[in-house]
Amino acid sequence: MVQKRSQMINISHYKNTLTENKSLITHVILFFLMFTVYFLMGTSMITLVIYMNEAGMKDLIIYAVASFPLSMVISPLLSGAIADRYFSANKMIATCFIISGLLLCTAVSFSSNPLIFVILFFIFKLVYAPTLGLANSITMANVENIDKSFPIIRIGGTLGWIFAAAIISLLKAETTSTPFLISGTVAVVLGIIFMFILPHTPPAEKNSTFNLRDIIGVDAIKSLNVKGNGFKVFMTTCFFATLLSSLYDQYAPLYFHSSGLERTAAYMALGQVSEVLIMFLLPILSLRFKLKNLMIFGLLAIILRYALLLTNTYIPHIYLAISAIAMHGFIIALYFIVSQIVMDMLANKEIRSQAQSLLMFVSLGAGSLLGSIVMGSVLNLFVKDVNDMAQWRVFWLIPLAVSIFTALLFIYGFKNKNLENTKTSLQ
DSSP states (O other): OHHHHHHHHHHHHHHHHHHHHHHHHHHHHHHHHHHHHHHHHHHHHTTHHHHHHHTTOGGGHHHHHHHHHHHHHHHHHHHHHHHHHTSOHHHHHHHHHHHHHHHHHHHHHTTTSHHHHHHHHHHHHHHHTHHHHHHHHHHHHSOSOHHHHHHHHHHHHHHHHHHHHHHHHHTTOTTSSHHHHHHHHHHHHHHHHHHHHSOOOOOTTTTOOOOHHHHTTHHHHHHHOOTTSOHHHHHHHHHHHHHHHHHHHHHHHHHHHHTTOSSHHHHHTHHHHHHHHHHHHHHHHHHHSOHHHHHHHHHHHHHHHHHHHHHHHHSOOHHHHHHHHHHHHHHIIIIIIHHHHHHHHHSOGGGHHHHHHHHHIIIIIIIHHHHHHHHHHHHHHHOSSTTOHHHHHHHHHHHHHHHHHHHHHHHHHOOOHHHHSOSOTTO
8 A cells, every 4th residue: 555655656756847847848948939039139239220210221110110110010910810720839930040140141142232131121020020929929828827927928929029239249240241141041940940939829819710800909909998997098108118228229329329439239238238137127026015106117227218318429438338128128028018918918828829919009000100211301300420328318318208208198098907907017
């Protein structure tokens, strides 16, 4: 009897060990997935503006920069609806990697023809764009404790961006096409690998009817827009916050490079270093502060970032530049990561991919697109000479004003009892 009981305990221990090992392997793979998604974004975006300016394509920068947010408007909702119904998300994201990598390498081969380069770059972004939302939904569908696991796994994305910046800086490739070739090659190779190693993530609504409502996210919006949850203000704030964040990502490298900050990519990576630090502190901060307060701190960091950039045009100093760059960690961890978790909390499992894609559409899509178009026009209108710091003042003054408006809208307009009173959702 004792022997049988001992055998049962050993078998149970063995099963638990297998389960824990499988879970650890899954977490490592998802961490590497996030690393890849943001490494590809970094190598294809960090020095895009610098490269195009050096290549004599300054007048087309606005179109290349707008290609990413425009692709985020078109692709994610369609891909999210498809992933929720027809194809496993893991196969879809791997396919997107492979195709987008081939397109980027092709775009580089047409660098001597600016118009064709911009067109191919847009198509590349159109295929790459769904990977952001799909990576989130795959992760959240394959971890047991989303609130604890997602922030840690998401750090992989931050490290991927840092690694991308480090490679560009080490190769001194800020003004060359090398980063794009690296990005395209890595996308193809890892896309093939991910086709076999990602955890199977089947559609939640398999065999259900696909229609226009799925593409534009009607069901997701209807399900999420419940009275008293602050959904409208939440999404509006995400729109403006991403507008402000994306225009910094797009134009700050050119500003810092023009202001004499050498090894721009390496210095920009300090923002991701601060992101890793704040991400590790996020579970602790969530014990002390309510979710709404965490997001408010993130919005205040956006205000401080643009105030520092504006001040730097009057008092050029490396410490002001580094301080502005360091705000990135507070913004990403305290606002954007929390907002992704909040979106998953608001959505039911049947529309999980659509909900994440909707967030990508409103923020990285519509928000980034408007920011690219408006600020691209402002750049062309007021910044005739990128080396003239006085001309950058108007450029940074506009987002500073918008960031103040966004913070006030969220502070006084967002009402959600669950989130306002929650301190431990990230534990």
